[in-house]
Amino acid sequence: MAEKYRERAAVRAQEQIAAGIFSMWLEAGEIARAARPGQFISIYSNDSGRLLPRPISICETDPERGLLRIVYRVAGKGTEEFSQAQAGDAFDILGPLGNGFPTERCPQGKKAFLIGGGIGIPPMVELSKSLAGEVQVIAGYRDELFLTEELSANGTLYLATEDGSAGTKGNVLDCIRGNGLSADVIYACGPTPMLRAVKAYAQEQGIECWLSLEERMACGIGACLACVCRSKEIDEHSQVHNKRICKEGPVFRAEDVEL
Numbered sequence: 197m198a199e200k201y202r203e204r205a206a207v208r209a210q211e212q213i214a215a216g217i218f219s220m221w222l223e224a225g226e227i228a229r230a231a232r233p234g235q236f237i238s239i240y241s242n243d244s245g246r247l248l249p250r251p252i253s254i255c256e257t258d259p260e261r262g263l264l265r266i267v268y269r270v271a272g273k274g275t276e277e278f279s280q281a282q283a284g285d286a287f288d289i290l291g292p293l294g295n296g297f298p299t300e301r302c303p304q305g306k307k308a309f310l311i312g313g314g315i316g317i318p319p320m321v322e323l324s325k326s327l328a329g330e331v332q333v334i335a336g337y338r339d340e341l342f343l344t345e346e347l348s349a350n351g352t353l354y355l356a357t358e359d360g361s362a363g364t365k366g367n368v369l370d371c372i373r374g375n376g377l378s379a380d381v382i383y384a385c386g387p388t389p390m391l392r393a394v395k396a397y398a399q400e401q402g403i404e405c406w407l408s409l410e411e412r413m414a415c416g417i418g419a420c421l422a423c424v425c426r427s428k429e430i431d432e433h434s435q436v437h438n439k440r441i442c443k444e445g446p447v448f449r450a451e452d453v454e455l
């Protein structure tokens with residue numbers, strides 16, 4: 197099993213990049229050097245009343261400078277606290293966690309769709325830097341855009357917005373169909389209805405597909421079973437049709453999970 201580290205990570209910089217969406221660079225050299233695209237970190241609150249860490253995907257890393265970036269939406273108390281941090285403040289973090297995307301499935305000569313919806317968009321930044329094949333990013337937003345510069349730096353970026361204010365009006369699949377795009381492999385992260393639709397599309401088109409699931413978590417390290425999803429195969433450990441998203445995931449082959 198890959199090494200994970202617990203670090204006291206200082207905030208190098210933080211900025212708001214869209215309404216309720218924040219970008220934070222953390223000084224966490226061990227994790228930044230070990231992380232693969234699609235893995236996540238657990239961030240602990242500095243408030244002793246909030247014991248459980250919050251899982252947040254690694255958006256990108258700068259291993260040489262020992263930095264990693266997270267991009268997150270303020271959803272409740274934990275993320276609200278993180279959003280108020282300033283350079284020099286620090287959080288305990290654990291990572292890299294989970295398995296990450298299989299980048300070797302898109303070698304040179306192959307084409308990939310990197311499909312991100314809402315807060316599932318951030319991990320696509322590091323993934324887009326890591327594939328040898330052709331990168332086509334399809335990013336679906338409710339309205340306001342974020343990370344578009346980073347996402348277009350290593351591939352072609354296609355946008356879908358619910359209100360039609362940018363790119364295709366509609367969802368990520370409307371965007372793929374509307375632009376007549378094709379791919380050999382799909383990597384996707386986003387809300388469950390989007391993942392369900394992407395899985396059905398991949399099946400219909402016969403395209404290999406990898407999904408990153410973002411369920412609620414508690415321990416983040418495989419110990420509590422708070423994050424299980426239904427799987428096709430029986431889990432060796434529990435002998436039931438369950439997989440722990442934090443441990444066996446968050447990335448799964450689409451046909452191996454029921455959504």
Ligand SMILES: Cc1cc2nc3c(=O)[nH]c(=O)nc-3n(C[C@H](O)[C@H](O)[C@H](O)COP(=O)(O)OP(=O)(O)OC[C@H]3O[C@@H](n4cnc5c(N)ncnc54)[C@H](O)[C@@H]3O)c2cc1C
Pocket residue numbers: 236250251252253254267268269270271272273274275276315318319409410411412413446
């Ligand atoms: C592997 C993984 C990667 C993630 N990556 C990101 C990311 O890159 N950026 C980001 O903004 N968020 C990400 N999330 C979701 C993030 O963990 C939650 O938004 C966060 O834990 C909420 O904490 P809170 O204390 O602010 O809110 P809470 O008070 O705990 O919850 C506030 C609201 O958010 C909902 N919520 C809590 N956890 C989740 C969850 N896991 N998924 C969906 N809804 C949730 C609750 O039901 C509630 O309505 C990720 C989750 C997982 C499991």
Ligand code: FES
Pocket residue numbers: 412413414415416417418419420421422423424440441442443
């Ligand atoms: S969050 Fe505890 S087992 Fe996954």
